[in-house]
Amino acid sequence: MSEPLRITAAGDHFVLPGLIARAVADEVGEQAVEIRELTLGWPLEPFGPVAEVTEASDAEEELIGALSGAEVLVTQMGPVTERVLAASPSLRLVVVCRGGPVNVNLEAAKAHDVRVCFTPGRNAAATAEFTVGLLLAALRRIPQAHHLLAGQGSWEGAAYYTYENSGLELEDLPVGLVGYGAVGSRVARVLCAFGAQVMVHDPYVRGEIHGLRVPFLDDLLRRSRVITLHARLTEETRGLIGARELALLPPGAVVVNAARGPLLDEEALCDALESGRLSAAALDTYAREPVPADSRLLGLAERVVMTPHLGGASRAVAEKAARIAAEEVGRWLRGEPPAHCLT
Incomplete structure (x- = not known):
C-alpha cells in the first residue's frame, strides 16, 4: 500500500x-x-x-x-x-x-x-446577490430608514414618503451594467426578473445576453438611471467612471460598485453626490481599503450605502x-x- x-x-x-x-x-x-x-x-x-x-x-x-x-x-x-x-x-x-x-x-x-x-x-453568485441588495437598499433608502427607526426610535419617516425624497423601483427602471462576466450576467438575470430595462456594455462579450447590448459606454451612461459596475480591474479600466462619465448620467442617477474600488473615481463621485447630480450610491469596494477615516464618503451617509467589502461573505x-x-x-x-x- x-x-x-x-x-x-x-x-x-x-x-x-x-x-x-x-x-x-x-x-x-x-x-x-x-x-x-x-x-x-x-x-x-x-x-x-x-x-x-x-x-x-x-x-x-x-x-x-x-x-x-x-x-x-x-x-x-x-x-x-x-x-x-x-x-x-x-x-x-x-x-x-x-x-x-x-x-x-x-x-x-x-x-x-x-x-x-x-x-x-x-463568489460569483454571492457577489451578484449582494450587488442587487445594495441596489435595492440605495433605491429605497432602506439603511436610512432603519437608522431613523432602530437607531433613533423615530417613526418620523414622512420625508421619505414625499415625492421628492421617495425612492425608485426597479420595474421599468433603465439599469446599465458595465461588464457582463460571471457576476454581471447573474445581476442581469435578476434585474430582468424584477422587470428592469437592463442594458449591458461589455466589448469583450459575444453571444446572447440578458438585456440590451449597448456598444458604447457613453450611450449606456446617458440612458441609465442606475449603473452597476462589474468590469475587471486592469490598467484600461482603472478610473473607468470619472467626472466626465458621471456627468453623462441623468440627474438623480444612482451608482453601485461591488466589483473593484479603483474602477470608480471616488472624489468625482463625492462631488456628484454633494452637488445633487447623483441621488445615491452604494459601495462595497473602495479605492483604499480599509476606508480612511478622512474619506469624504463617510460624511455622505444620507446618500451613500457603504459595506466593508462583504460581497463574497x-x-x-x-x-x-x-x-x-x-x-x-x-x-x-x-x-x-x-x-x-x-x-
Whole structure:
C-alpha cells in the first residue's frame, strides 16, 4: 500500500481548514491522504503584504512549520513566499481558494517546480446577490430608514414618503451594467426578473445576453438611471467612471460598485453626490481599503450605502472554494490536467 498524500489545509476563520480537509477527503478518499490543519488569522486579523507577495496573512513561520513533509498546500491567505517555498522541499502543488493567487510568488513557485492552481467563480453568485441588495437598499433608502427607526426610535419617516425624497423601483427602471462576466450576467438575470430595462456594455462579450447590448459606454451612461459596475480591474479600466462619465448620467442617477474600488473615481463621485447630480450610491469596494477615516464618503451617509467589502461573505462561498480546490487536488493526484492553473 502506497503512503498517503500529505496535505496541509491552511484555512482561516472563513474558509475553515476543516472545510478544506473534508472536501479533499471526499474528493480523493480519506485513506489516500494525511491532512494537517492550520488556522490563519484572517478576517479577524487583516491581510497585507508579506515579503514579496500581497494580500496574505503574516504567518510565514507558522506555514513553514505546517508544511514540513507536505506535498500539497490548500490555502486562502497563506503567504507562499520564496522563503516558504525554499523551506518546503517536498511541496509540489499549491491550490489557492481565491479568484487569483495574489498570495503566491509565482516565479519562485515555478523555480521550485511547484504547480499553482486557484478557484475562480467561487463568489460569483454571492457577489451578484449582494450587488442587487445594495441596489435595492440605495433605491429605497432602506439603511436610512432603519437608522431613523432602530437607531433613533423615530417613526418620523414622512420625508421619505414625499415625492421628492421617495425612492425608485426597479420595474421599468433603465439599469446599465458595465461588464457582463460571471457576476454581471447573474445581476442581469435578476434585474430582468424584477422587470428592469437592463442594458449591458461589455466589448469583450459575444453571444446572447440578458438585456440590451449597448456598444458604447457613453450611450449606456446617458440612458441609465442606475449603473452597476462589474468590469475587471486592469490598467484600461482603472478610473473607468470619472467626472466626465458621471456627468453623462441623468440627474438623480444612482451608482453601485461591488466589483473593484479603483474602477470608480471616488472624489468625482463625492462631488456628484454633494452637488445633487447623483441621488445615491452604494459601495462595497473602495479605492483604499480599509476606508480612511478622512474619506469624504463617510460624511455622505444620507446618500451613500457603504459595506466593508462583504460581497463574497457567504457560507456557500467558503464551501465552494474548498470544493473547487479539492477537485484540483484530485486532478493532480490522478495525473489529469488542472482546470485553473498558472504554473
